[in-house]
Amino acid sequence: MKEKIPTRIYLTEEEMPKFWYNLRADMKEKPEPMLHPGTLKPVTAEDLAPVFCKSVIEQELDETTRMIPIPQDIQDFYRAYRPSALIRAYYLEKALDTPAEIYYKFEGTNTSGSHKLNSAGPQAYFAKKDGLTSLTTETGAGQWGTAMAMACGFYDLGLIVYMVKVSSEQKPYRKALMETYGANVIPSPSNTTESGRKILSGDPNTGGSLGCAISEAIETAVKTDKCRYVLGSVLNHVLLHQSIIGLEAKTALDRYGIKPDIIIGCAGGGSNLGGLIAPFMGEKLAGKSNTRFIAVEPASCPSFTRGRFAYDFGDTAQTTPLIKMQTLGSGYIPSANHAGGLRYHGMNSVLSKLFKDGYLEARSEVQTDVFDAAIRFMKVEGILPAPESSHAIKAAIDEALECKKTGEKKVILFGLSGTGFFDMTAYSSYNDKTMSDHIPSDADLERGFASIPGIPQNK
Amino acid sequence: MKEKIPTRIYLTEEEMPKFWYNLRADMKEKPEPMLHPGTLKPVTAEDLAPVFCKSVIEQELDETTRMIPIPQDIQDFYRAYRPSALIRAYYLEKALDTPAEIYYKFEGTNTSGSHKLNSAGPQAYFAKKDGLTSLTTETGAGQWGTAMAMACGFYDLGLIVYMVKVSSEQKPYRKALMETYGANVIPSPSNTTESGRKILSGDPNTGGSLGCAISEAIETAVKTDKCRYVLGSVLNHVLLHQSIIGLEAKTALDRYGIKPDIIIGCAGGGSNLGGLIAPFMGEKLAGKSNTRFIAVEPASCPSFTRGRFAYDFGDTAQTTPLIKMQTLGSGYIPSANHAGGLRYHGMNSVLSKLFKDGYLEARSEVQTDVFDAAIRFMKVEGILPAPESSHAIKAAIDEALECKKTGEKKVILFGLSGTGFFDMTAYSSYNDKTMSDHIPSDADLERGFASIPGIPQNK
Numbered sequence: 008m009k010e011k012i013p014t015r016i017y018l019t020e021e022e023m024p025k026f027w028y029n030l031r032a033d034m035k036e037k038p039e040p041m042l043h044p045g046t047l048k049p050v051t052a053e054d055l056a057p058v059f060c061k062s063v064i065e066q067e068l069d070e071t072t073r074m075i076p077i078p079q080d081i082q083d084f085y086r087a088y089r090p091s092a093l094i095r096a097y098y099l100e101k102a103l104d105t106p107a108e109i110y111y112k113f114e115g116t117n118t119s120g121s122h123k124l125n126s127a128g129p130q131a132y133f134a135k136k137d138g139l140t141s142l143t144t145e146t147g148a149g150q151w152g153t154a155m156a157m158a159c160g161f162y163d164l165g166l167i168v169y170m171v172k173v174s175s176e177q178k179p180y181r182k183a184l185m186e187t188y189g190a191n192v193i194p195s196p197s198n199t200t201e202s203g204r205k206i207l208s209g210d211p212n213t214g215g216s217l218g219c220a221i222s223e224a225i226e227t228a229v230k231t232d233k234c235r236y237v238l239g240s241v242l243n244h245v246l247l248h249q250s251i252i253g254l255e256a257k258t259a260l261d262r263y264g265i266k267p268d269i270i271i272g273c274a275g276g277g278s279n280l281g282g283l284i285a286p287f288m289g290e291k292l293a294g295k296s297n298t299r300f301i302a303v304e305p306a307s308c309p310s311f312t313r314g315r316f317a318y319d320f321g322d323t324a325q326t327t328p329l330i331k332m333q334t335l336g337s338g339y340i341p342s343a344n345h346a347g348g349l350r351y352h353g354m355n356s357v358l359s360k361l362f363k364d365g366y367l368e369a370r371s372e373v374q375t376d377v378f379d380a381a382i383r384f385m386k387v388e389g390i391l392p393a394p395e396s397s398h399a400i401k402a403a404i405d406e407a408l409e410c411k412k413t414g415e416k417k418v419i420l421f422g423l424s425g426t427g428f429f430d431m432t433a434y435s436s437y438n439d440k441t442m443s444d445h446i447p448s449d450a451d452l453e454r455g456f457a458s459i460p461g462i463p464q465n466k
Numbered sequence: 467m468k469e470k471i472p473t474r475i476y477l478t479e480e481e482m483p484k485f486w487y488n489l490r491a492d493m494k495e496k497p498e499p500m501l502h503p504g505t506l507k508p509v510t511a512e513d514l515a516p517v518f519c520k521s522v523i524e525q526e527l528d529e530t531t532r533m534i535p536i537p538q539d540i541q542d543f544y545r546a547y548r549p550s551a552l553i554r555a556y557y558l559e560k561a562l563d564t565p566a567e568i569y570y571k572f573e574g575t576n577t578s579g580s581h582k583l584n585s586a587g588p589q590a591y592f593a594k595k596d597g598l599t600s601l602t603t604e605t606g607a608g609q610w611g612t613a614m615a616m617a618c619g620f621y622d623l624g625l626i627v628y629m630v631k632v633s634s635e636q637k638p639y640r641k642a643l644m645e646t647y648g649a650n651v652i653p654s655p656s657n658t659t660e661s662g663r664k665i666l667s668g669d670p671n672t673g674g675s676l677g678c679a680i681s682e683a684i685e686t687a688v689k690t691d692k693c694r695y696v697l698g699s700v701l702n703h704v705l706l707h708q709s710i711i712g713l714e715a716k717t718a719l720d721r722y723g724i725k726p727d728i729i730i731g732c733a734g735g736g737s738n739l740g741g742l743i744a745p746f747m748g749e750k751l752a753g754k755s756n757t758r759f760i761a762v763e764p765a766s767c768p769s770f771t772r773g774r775f776a777y778d779f780g781d782t783a784q785t786t787p788l789i790k791m792q793t794l795g796s797g798y799i800p801s802a803n804h805a806g807g808l809r810y811h812g813m814n815s816v817l818s819k820l821f822k823d824g825y826l827e828a829r830s831e832v833q834t835d836v837f838d839a840a841i842r843f844m845k846v847e848g849i850l851p852a853p854e855s856s857h858a859i860k861a862a863i864d865e866a867l868e869c870k871k872t873g874e875k876k877v878i879l880f881g882l883s884g885t886g887f888f889d890m891t892a893y894s895s896y897n898d899k900t901m902s903d904h905i906p907s908d909a910d911l912e913r914g915f916a917s918i919p920g921i922p923q924n925k
Contacts, residue, residue: 013478013479013545014479014545014546015476015545015549017474017476019472020472020473083556086472086473086474087473087556087557087847087848088848088849090474097542097546098546116575117848117849118844118848118849118850118885120887124848157848160844160845161845161846161848179890179894180887180890180891183890183891183893183894183897184850184890184893186894186897187841187844187850187890187893187896187897188844188845189845382646385577385619385646385647386619386620386647386648387620388546389546389547389576389577389583389616389620390547390576390577391577391643391646426577428579428639428887428888429887431638431639431642431643431646432639432642434642434643434646435638435642435645437646438642438645438646
């Protein structure tokens with residue numbers, strides 16, 4: 008059968024998913040609900056209505072509907088850049104001299120450079136459908152901001168992107184790309200919001216943070232007529248949209264009768280990992296497979312491997328609902344790491360629960376090892392990977408080399424969530440050997456944990 | 467039938483071309499041969515042997531073999547990133563409200579960002595096969611240099627890239643990307659060659675030019691053991707390799723019984739245009755179609771529309787063989803234009819001949835109009851186009867709008883040869899409205915024509 012499997016597998020339009028898959032519906036042990044930070048009661052649709060658009064709130068709170076129809080308009084939107092290729096890594100297998108079969112689902116060929124467009128499109132569509140005229144969001148590395156700029160350009164919605172100031176300075180081209188799509192990109196903290204002004208008055212030279220950018224984006228959304236806030240990861244409706252990745256991958260593999268033994272994804276807030284593993288995890292929860300699932304995170308921001316499972320805030324300003332999740336504490340400040348998309352203190356609640364319950368493994372990697380793996384991959388497979396995605400490459404290579412030792416012919420699937428075209432400063436520092444690794448000390452972590460709110464954690 | 471055509475058409479591996487198509491074999495009126503600049507006699511394989519590798523010279527001089535087998539190794543190499551998608555521009559059609567059907571062949575999803583990898587792979591493969599250990603080349607915009615860096619990384623060959631100094635300063639990320647693939651990138655002019663030192667002694671602060679970079683690359687290749695020079699456009703073996711674009715596109719269209727009425731490509735040296743149109747032009751030459759072919763070039767470098775059909779040098783240092791082509795003169799200095807890949811004084815000899823004989827039309831466009839078209843395209847189709855490729859978009863939109871006027875339901879195919887991820891400074895200048903247009907005066911052109919050698923032009 009081996010020679011029959013093409014290097015690149017594309018679904019036909021008939022095979023493309025017409026439903027998103029809501030993994031929560033198949034979990035006997037559901038993740039605990041988001042809590043209102045004031046009342047400590049489960050949040051309601053009304054609580055979320057000032058911040059998020061209506062359709063998205065429904066999806067966020069729905070834990071029983073298994074298959075949620077993808078609106079025809081979004082099916083058409085997806086067709087403009089999907090299906091993404093499922094690629095058999097023949098060259099990587101050969102270079103590693105491994106008996107393992109390696110596949111990867113490559114989400115980087117759209118202009119946003121990553122899987123983020125899979126949720127940006129639907130979020131803009133639902134906003135338009137709900138009668139909104141503009142949206143706000145924040146961006147760090149810039150992939151989410153670019154995806155939202157594309158989606159809002161497409162659906163003719165206004166968009167304000169609060170971009171972490173240090174990122175907007177380091178990545179002027181990311182900013183220019185969002186502006187080209189018509190977005191208004193504001194370096195954060197800014198003078199446009201109270202939270203921004205407050206932070207600036209304390210430290211006029213601050214480079215900003217994702218937490219601060221979130222606060223500014225939410226504040227502006229709440230204050231603006233027919234405007235809401237959108238988020239690119241962590242929340243369950245985002246993972247729902249991203250299930251398109253796993254659904255496509257599973258259909259492609261099923262066509263050839265391939266069952267993955269190991270599925271690997273990088274993990275920041277969980278959008279790419281959660282999307283990729285969803286339908287495969289559903290089978291595992293139903294007792295139909297023994298697939299192993301591995302989350303890979305940076306050693307500098309180890310929310311799975313060294314975090315706590317606790318109710319915590321989603322932002323550093325502590326204004327969001329409380330989420331039960333693997334967290335380092337909303338006050339945790341990750342060291343500079345080039346994988347900006349993975350520098351988040353928390354983790355999606357479904358993935359956190361699956362990890363806690365033993366269905367999902369996790370490991371952390373230092374960035375020089377991650378870039379070693381990236382270079383090894385790109386020289387034979389040709390694709391320049393994002394630093395985030397390269398965490399998954401590192402683990403895939405390690406598992407393939409383990410197969411070489413044991414002689415096992417395992418099937419490995421990993422998510423290649425994006426490209427590194429806007430990360431060349433990181434690659435340069437790797438080339439120049441000026442890149443360094445940082446592993447937080449236990450004391451560093453304790454300082455973060457101290458910010459976890461003291462509320463009953465085992466309700 | 468319309469609704470049956472998918473947005474993205476991919477060939478299966480079985481459908482992938484196993485031969486390149488040599489259009490010259492089907493031309494009754496062949497292009498005139500390259501001449502040795504000393505003897506003014508047609509160049510021989512021996513003349514070219516010190517500069518180019520043997521297998522490539524055979525292809526360059528072969529004007530009779532119609533179908534040239536793609537080595538199995540290169541078929542495998544192509545499979546790592548091909549087939550490229552043939553995309554039906556449903557959203558662009560809708561935005562233009564045109565009865566025309568618009569298709570584009572998108573070559574930008576590989577890491578080099580363009581079609582250049584289609585020839586870089588074979589050129590590196592043949593170099594390896596012929597026993598070489600390293601190669602030299604030059605790059606301006608950087609797409610060719612990146613493609614060669616990828617190919618040499620893959621085939622484990624050394625590579626020196628002479629990068630036009632001003633480009634290496636404006637595009638440090640391009641340089642970093644080539645270095646990440648293991649290439650040695652030298653800003654040109656440099657102290658590593660005689661021609662470089664000569665130019666530097668005259669003007670130590672020069673930003674360099676493509677002509678100078680070519681001279682340095684050739685000099686180094688000739689002086690180095692087991693090393694040859696590679697070129698990414700203009701020459702016939704490059705167009706031969708690029709025929710993969712047109713062959714794939716034709717197979718995809720044939721599957722649905724679609725016959726293009728108009729085929730459009732941007733034109734610098736001709737590699738993308740020549741590759742796209744080859745098999746369709748073959749049918750036209752055989753009297754089997756009435757397809758119109760349109761080359762689109764920048765108004766600042768109008769070798770088709772305002773150039774002369776004459777024997778001329780390929781480089782500004784006047785060291786290459788003489789090529790009968792549409793040329794502005796090797797001494798022509800194009801004004802700064804963001805479409806760096808189209809800033810070449812000459813044109814491939816086959817395309818020049820087809821233009822001269824009336825088979826190929828040409829038009830020129832100013833860059834602000836080209837960027838207007840690019841923005842219009844990217845907002846609905848999602849893809850950030852390279853400035854070069856956007857010349858083709860401009861003409862495709864114009865033709866589609868013409869159909870809207872006349873009510874004709876023409877089928878338009880254009881080549882989207884690359885992405886603009888490394889061209890954000892150009893997009894920024896468009897966004898900031900600091901971009902300006904330059905159309906050379908007749909006197910500007912006369913200065914260029916004066917550099918065309920005074921040899922018998924009608925042999």
